[in-house]
Amino acid sequence: MLLTLAWRNVWRNKKRSLIIILAIAFGLWGGLMAGAIMMGWGESMVTTAIDRDLGHVQIHSPGFRLEQELTNQLPGGFQILQRVRALPQVQSACGHVVLEGMASSATSNFGVQIYGIVPEEEAHVTIIHQKLITGSYFREQTRNPAVIGAKLAERLGVKLHSRLVLGFQGLNGELVYLAVRVVGIYKTESTYFDESHLFLRQSDLFRVIGVRPFIHEITIRARHSRLVPALLQTLRQQYPDLDVASWKEIAPEIAYMAASMDSFTYLFLAIILFALLFGITNTMLMAVVERFRELGVLLAVGMTRVRIFVMILLETILLSLTGGLAGIIMGVGTLAVVGQYGLDLSAFESSLASFGASAILYPYLPLEMYVVLTIMILLTALVGAALPAWKAVHIQPAQATRIV
Amino acid sequence: MALIELDHLIKIYNTTSIPVKAVNDVSLSIEPGEFTAIVGPSGSGKTTLLNLMGGLDVPTSGRVIIDGTDISTLKANQLIEFRLHHIGFVFQAYNLIPVFTALENVEFIMLLQGVDKQKRRERATQLLKAVGLEDKIHSFPSQLSGGQQQRVAVARALASHPSFVLADEPTANLDSHTAENLLDIMAQLNRRFNMTFVFSTHDPRVIRRAKRVITLQDGQVISDQPQE
Numbered sequence: 001m002l003l004t005l006a007w008r009n010v011w012r013n014k015k016r017s018l019i020i021i022l023a024i025a026f027g028l029w030g031g032l033m034a035g036a037i038m039m040g041w042g043e044s045m046v047t048t049a050i051d052r053d054l055g056h057v058q059i060h061s062p063g064f065r066l067e068q069e070l071t072n073q074l075p076g077g078f079q080i081l082q083r084v085r086a087l088p089q090v091q092s093a094c095g096h097v098v099l100e101g102m103a104s105s106a107t108s109n110f111g112v113q114i115y116g117i118v119p120e121e122e123a124h125v126t127i128i129h130q131k132l133i134t135g136s137y138f139r140e141q142t143r144n145p146a147v148i149g150a151k152l153a154e155r156l157g158v159k160l161h162s163r164l165v166l167g168f169q170g171l172n173g174e175l176v177y178l179a180v181r182v183v184g185i186y187k188t189e190s191t192y193f194d195e196s197h198l199f200l201r202q203s204d205l206f207r208v209i210g211v212r213p214f215i216h217e218i219t220i221r222a223r224h225s226r227l228v229p230a231l232l233q234t235l236r237q238q239y240p241d242l243d244v245a246s247w248k249e250i251a252p253e254i255a256y257m258a259a260s261m262d263s264f265t266y267l268f269l270a271i272i273l274f275a276l277l278f279g280i281t282n283t284m285l286m287a288v289v290e291r292f293r294e295l296g297v298l299l300a301v302g303m304t305r306v307r308i309f310v311m312i313l314l315e316t317i318l319l320s321l322t323g324g325l326a327g328i329i330m331g332v333g334t335l336a337v338v339g340q341y342g343l344d345l346s347a348f349e350s351s352l353a354s355f356g357a358s359a360i361l362y363p364y365l366p367l368e369m370y371v372v373l374t375i376m377i378l379l380t381a382l383v384g385a386a387l388p389a390w391k392a393v394h395i396q397p398a399q400a401t402r403i404v
Numbered sequence: 405m406a407l408i409e410l411d412h413l414i415k416i417y418n419t420t421s422i423p424v425k426a427v428n429d430v431s432l433s434i435e436p437g438e439f440t441a442i443v444g445p446s447g448s449g450k451t452t453l454l455n456l457m458g459g460l461d462v463p464t465s466g467r468v469i470i471d472g473t474d475i476s477t478l479k480a481n482q483l484i485e486f487r488l489h490h491i492g493f494v495f496q497a498y499n500l501i502p503v504f505t506a507l508e509n510v511e512f513i514m515l516l517q518g519v520d521k522q523k524r525r526e527r528a529t530q531l532l533k534a535v536g537l538e539d540k541i542h543s544f545p546s547q548l549s550g551g552q553q554q555r556v557a558v559a560r561a562l563a564s565h566p567s568f569v570l571a572d573e574p575t576a577n578l579d580s581h582t583a584e585n586l587l588d589i590m591a592q593l594n595r596r597f598n599m600t601f602v603f604s605t606h607d608p609r610v611i612r613r614a615k616r617v618i619t620l621q622d623g624q625v626i627s628d629q630p631q632e
Binding site for chain 1: 455458460461480481484485487488489492493495497499501502503504508511512513515516517560564572
């Protein structure tokens with residue numbers, strides 16, 4: 001009956017209760033949307049990085065990630081690649097030759113990472129072939145074809161079919177030059193990637209360097225991100241002398257930013273609830289002051305102060321949870337639509353590109369966030385009820401019952 | 405043994421600034437089954453005396469003994485518990501819980517006592533029938549007239565099986581006809597169940613029906629007379 005009394009008391013002053021409920025609902029809805037956009041942004045950064053070049057797992061020779069020397073090759077790389085492809089957790093895998101060099105055009109030059117790939121295999125692991133804005137992905141029958149990023153093309157002042165000269169260090173430390181022709185220009189979500197990554201056929205590199213085929217890196221795409229821990233464990237057991245790393249270890253800054261979105265969302269919601277706390281306390285204080293006489297009578301007829309305290313607490317919790325639930329429902333509803341069709345943030349494309357995030361974001365919130373939010377609302381209600389409840393239990397019935 | 409005993413009761417307000425002796429050395433006793441009116445002009449101390457009898461206020465000195473228990477020594481929580489089980493209250497302004505129906509208002513006291521649902525419902529229905537409101541049990545206070553609300557308040561006061569009922573100006577907000585009806589009901593309850601009623605009033609209709617009239621002036625009893 002105390003719960004019934006509390007719930008009915010919430011609706012005694014419908015207008016006042018509705019105002020605070022709507023304030024809570026819209027405040028939380030805004031917080032949830034902002035959080036969902038941040039989570040979507042984080043997810044976008046991770047997904048685009050994995051799809052673009054990282055894959056889920058990479059294998060290198062020890063020390064290669066610190067110093068990308070031509071001679072630091074993956075021992076038995078092609079055999080390892082075959083065995084990796086046979087693992088049940090693996091969807092696809094490919095090998096890369098990775099060189100640091102300089103790309104020069106008639107007008108400019110720029111430091112680049114040169115990737116020697118097998119285009120047919122690469123297309124199963126990364127999505128560069130889907131990001132072409134002009135040209136083709138190594139389909140042209142031309143000598144030394146190269147696919148470069150749009151930003152790099154802009155920097156070097158080149159376009160499709162332009163010639164570039166790549167310079168890099170050879171096996172014995174000598175400078176090797178390779179003239180290439182741009183057959184495709186791609187544009188990803190990351191301007192940094194676009195200006196620093198250039199792709200050639202592995203066979204063209206081997207011919208120029210004059211070596212037997214080798215690879216520096218194996219990039220692996222798992223069937224599902226859930227399988228990555230098991231895949232890592234398997235590969236580390238099989239190749240204890242090699243550097244087997246997940247995308248989180250290769251690009252910790254992306255992992256950190258994505259993980260931080262959770263924390264930012266909770267912080268944002270906490271700030272919103274803190275602001276709403278004052279409104280809740282004020283509303284409940286008014287409700288208690290208005291009912292001084294009634295509360296005095298309740299004390300007079302034998303309702304204990306503890307019960308009065310609990311009643312005020314329940315009213316506050318019910319008021320807050322009603323607003324919170326409304327906000328969550330609004331958030332879930334909005335995200336169901338926006339999360340499916342995406343949020344077009346093309347107006348901010350250049351800013352998002354600097355973080356490697358797509359201009360089309362798919363906001364989402366994990367289920368546990370709603371659970372945590374409900375707990376946060378409860379805690380806010382408990383704090384908000386403290387002062388009004390304290391006031392209520394300190395009413396003197398003799399004085400309160402005299403109020404006309 | 406007297407139901408209520410007041411022993412040299414004094415209540416002083418504003419002890420630190422300008423002290424006011426609202427009750428000034430009052431001693432009296434009230435027996436079971438009495439229908440007593442405490443009368444006097446405004447400021448004579450009627451309500452204060454009633455509050456002291458009901459344990460709503462603590463005397464500055466003196467004792468209040470109810471059913472053999474000196475309630476002036478009880479702690480605040482003990483007083484609340486004592487009131488719940490021994491004393492019924494009827495206030496001037498009805499003071500029903502507006503979000504509860506008449507039935508729920510009467511049941512509420514028994515809920516506080518821990519009475520089970522079925523017994524609560526039965527007793528509450530009986531009491532509302534006894535005060536003539538059997539067809540209004542599901543009405544909210546806003547749907548009842550002043551007199552009907554006060555009758556619900558009387559039913560509520562009786563719900564806890566109290567030793568006595570304290571009524572502070574119960575007819576003050578009622579028209580004559582309604583007031584007479586209410587007093588008829590209370591007198592009937594007094595006769596049928598030997599329920600003790602103590603009124604604080606300056607309503608002549610109440611005084612006329614009382615079997616005993618205690619007159620207060622400036623916090624002191626100046627007259628204590630039985631009435632036919």
